[in-house]
Amino acid sequence: MKNMNRRSMLKTLGAASVASPFVFIRSAKAADDLVVQVGSGDFADAVVREYIEPFQKASGLNVKVAKDWMTPAKLKLAVENKVVETDVSYTGWLQAAQANKSGYVEPIDYSIFSKANLDAMPPEAKQPYGVGGYVYSTVIVYDASQFSDPTKRPKGVAEFWDVAKFPGRRSLKSGVYGSGVYEEALIADGVAIDKLYPLDIDRAFKSLDRIKPHIKKWWNEGAEGQQLLADKAVDFGILFSNRASNLQRAKAPIGIEWNNGKLLVDNWIIPKGAPHASNAQRFIEFTTHPDRQAAFATAMFMSPTNKKAFETIDPEFAKQLPTSPENMKVQFVRNDPWYVEAGPDGKTNLEYLIAFWNKWITT
């Protein structure tokens, strides 16, 4: 009996000794002046190349790159437990507004921005809690090799919804994460663009009922939608514009219809309690410089928020960007703050939409 006791103790001790070297390794706290969260893949590479490296040269600060994605959950956990590791992150406008409501972000110090740059940016990109970094849209994308006849391609959301006149397999963005294609559904139902908000949720779902049987796949992640078109699994889809541009760049026969495109703005934010908040403000100011935005836009096929950047972008190339003058005329901007407005019972519109969606998919 005593042997058993000692042996099991020894076993646990042995396990503990194996683990002990690790316990005492803390995460390296190097002498960094700034930590920027850049996501991953090509996007991260572009951020490093076009923003971080020039910023390091210009400011002399030591910048650490964190290849990680920010989610509302991680932000909340980090801020509430006071273990904020990153100083600058980017996130959707919706998530930024959400984070602001909960008090998880630092206010942006616009006093260090140049007036010229600020004036060249649209009001949506100048929120107190975040600065618009780049713009992309959700647009109708079609397989041009299948639909070489232009009359067979839907030229807007209403025609996308018209399965009789425009037969083909379709894909739409799933609403499981909250935002979806509700605006498109309402436009297809006849709502005027300037009367979209506040969204009539019931009407949007009724409109979705009409298109539901014809959707082959509701995509969840941007890369899924991209792969669907690349594999020719669907004929039309509403995808992120930069995904479609990626496919075009890889020589896939993809066409983009900008009409009824929905513009989305991603924001740079500073988590509350960031260790180097003042350097973070400087970095964000740096990202609004027109030459930097032009370089980033060219690399990622996403529009700059500073209109002056268009002065250095080749006009032919600019036609492919979501906020080029011709494309801007036919698109609308999604009203992200509406999503985080709360009703009288404290539930935000986003939560309503998610609950409705979960019910709707089982019917």
Add this chain to the structure above:
Amino acid sequence: MMAVEVSRPIRFPQIRNRLRRPTVNIILLIAAPFITFCLLFGYPVARLFLLSVDAPHFTLRHYISFFGADGYLPVLIRTVTISGIVTLCCLLLGYPIAYLLSSVRARVRALLLCLVFLPYLTSFLVRSYAWIVLLDDRGVVNSILRWLGLINQPLELIYNSTSVYIGMVQILLPYMILPLFAVMSAIDRRTVLAGQSMGAGSLRSFLCIFLPSTLNGVKSGCLLVFLLALGFYVTPAMLGGLRDVTLSMLIQTQVNQLADWGPASAASMLLLGATILGMLLVSKKSSGAVMLVIGGANTQSIGERKMNNEVDWPASSIAEQKGRGVAGAWDSLPEPSRLKSFLRNPPLFNGKVTAATFTVGLAGVALLFLLLPTLVVVPLSFGSADYLQFPPTALSLRWYQNFFSNRSWLEAATLSLWIATATVIIATAVGTLASLALAKMVGSARSLLYGLFVAPLVVPAIVIGVALFQPFAQINIIGSPAAIIAGHTIGAIPYVVIIVSALLETVSDNYERAAQSMGAGPWRVFVKVTLPLIAPGVVGGAVFAFIHSFDELVITMFVAGINSQTLPLKMWEDIRNQIDPTIAAVSSLLMLIPIVCLVIFQLIHQTPQLSHKQ
């Protein structure tokens, strides 16, 4: 009779009798695993409970809205349905494979085991994509059927429940095969022979003798697969249609997008409660004091138990098995070589060609199904296009070059390997100790404790990740390997417990008592008798613990911080941006690991069986 070792003065017979009972041993055995478990898992679960009732306000609103407005309940029903069907399919496909595995020679068995585990270190993301390639309208399956002229229009095989079932079954099949195989390899085939010598045909001897002996494995395998299936969300999200939403996806959204812990915690508590309640109910329904349904019922009849106890091979030769205990079991039988080679052929196939063909055929089909995505992933990794393309129009090695030249990939792979090794050591030790203790317990206490150790499979990983963050942040280990190892160990222990418990139930107590009656102390009994007998289970549990840790994504996302990146994290984060064929290259490289193990095994087993001393 020899007395059991007792080192205390005995005053009263009642005390002496109590000490003879294994209660004290149980407590000592269970102490280390229980404490470890409470620290790692119990504390986060307690926090989850507090979050679910909105502490310090203590309301039940999250529980009420679970059944009402939030739309969770239909999704829960759908999730349970999917899990049930997947479990059934895994059983039907996995049983023949396990039977084949346990019946063939060591070399062939090693090869088959390697085939079964070949796809298992590949990312489930890549495997899901491989199914898309196979099942799509213009995919491989439809193209073949069209070419054969069997169909004119493509079959709707993808983005609906069919593809979800197929994808999930393929991923979960080994979790059914291994417990079954571990139990089957411990069954004495001579019982079947005996039945046949009494005149039973092959079908009857299978149904009446072999099948009941494997029920331990069936129940453990089904439990494991069902619980795992409940927690799936990536495969249904990628392969499924609109209706194929699982509870984990909803919880994911609640946690990740809305940062709302309340509803997710309530849902997790309900899942946990339902599982434990289910276990208690099932164990109460069975009659008899030693009826422990989950983890292994003693469903053998008296006659079979007697036959098992009369097996006469000495314990020491079992302990001399080399290589993986699983494969060595047959080879250490100290019998004349002719009888041994006869016994190597499954008794059921003794002259019965149809039975043999049927079983081998079924197992072969199931194995092919298991390997199908692998056959897609490898060509994908050699494609030269910027995105995944099947079949690849041009070949190139760029993705392999990308992996080896890219420091971050190599660092991620190395980190994953170290963490997995540490996790395996801790989880196997803790899990085995816990199983030993559980085997000596009875009744509701056992079911409750068993449920506790199995609970990490039930509670969604994302919720565990959230619950672990705060305590880890407080002791400042977020981002350190310790935090990641702790997170992985929680999830790895249940595998070890389930598989080792299943095997322990098959092993009769009499071996231990026999050794004790010879004068062996508890430690010697454990090392020389129990451990070799449960070795297949311990090794199997260790293998699953390794795979779990190597593949673990969600908890790691929360506790790894910005400095540590494991391989699954890197693959997932790359996929979010673009589906980079490098992950196909990584997956193909990972498949080399089982092949390497196979080669090592073959080298170990170069020496012929005759060298075993009798």
